[in-house]
Amino acid sequence: MLAPEQILHAAMILSVESEEGINEGLISQVQETLECDSEDYEAAMSHIENHRDGGDWGGRRDAVLHRSRERVREAIENDTLPSSGSLSDELNDLVGEQTDHEEIDPFAELGVVSGGGGSSFGANTADSDDPLSVFMDDDDEEEADLVDGDGFLASDSSLNLDGEVVEDDVEQPEAEAQVAEEEIVEEEAAEEAEEDEQPATTPNAAYEMLMSTCWIDGILDPAEAKLLARKREELGITFEQHLEMLQSMLERSS
């Protein structure tokens, strides 16, 4: 459950970053609804002024806005903020105004596999938790074959312009076919080698990323501290290592 100050802070960030700039009337209504006093408002505003960085938020604008939207949405969903009426409409406009460019999957960001399947990203195994994923990925592959980089129907697509599958009935000379086959094998080998060269995200890197996300607003709260503790246990990271990582993260950011 979010604290009222956190919700107010999130709403203020969204309002400050909206095209029209901060809407004092709206924020005042939010403040009243949340029963936050002027000190809360001033503390939040001072925090925003200190960290806004001209709207860049230290290069993390998208993440900050995403998190703020999530907080306001959560507050509306659990009725901390009204889910109907004019205030609700204005808040929904605010949340909807700056829609996410794409959904951020924190587990994907961290390179940590979510779900119990234990398969790596992109793996399309039949024993995956989501039985539909097999079909969904097939569709993606087919689409990738059909559409070129510009989003147009690819010239070598097996579909004709009516969308019907066309069998290629022109016979290739045997030697040409063999060369083409060899090229495909070489390409596959190169792709595999490339994949091998990219190391999987290490637990330390995953933890560091999670930690920097928790510190994104410059404040750590008990829930975030608990989350980090759980992750340390899960990834086998000691508290001493945590302190070292925190220190190097702060050094990099300063």
Next chain:
Amino acid sequence: MKAENTPFWHALELAWCSDGALSLHSIRLLDAMQNMIGLSNSERAEIESHFEEDVVYDLTRAGFGCGDQALAAWVGTLTFLDDPASYDVSKAMGKAAMLSGLSRERWLASHSWMGQLGLGEPYAEGVWLEGEEAGEIARVPALLVPVAKMIGLIDQDE
């Protein structure tokens, strides 16, 4: 040394407990304090992890980590450690503690506290040599106010 009877624990309380949030400024102050008192990473990790388990998880966030102001003021008092008089003052604190009556628990807690500041030895001398060579303590330095409260030299409410 019990984690909760240390100046670093006190610093963590100042940083976290006013509003249930920790600011980056507080983290930097804690780093500075660690360096000033020569606390090793493993010692700090032990104290901080205990503090998280015992205190932080029960807190509720109600602000933006404003405890950093009190922490900054207190970390500023660590300059007392560079004062040549710190040895004698610690001895005098030990004497005063003994004269006002020192239980086993209070002795262990206060010695642990003074020990982390590097003042455990003069404090122990003040206590166990019954302050034969120690002077009277005129005023408790700000850095030692928490331990002075612990041993009853100053009222908890002051």
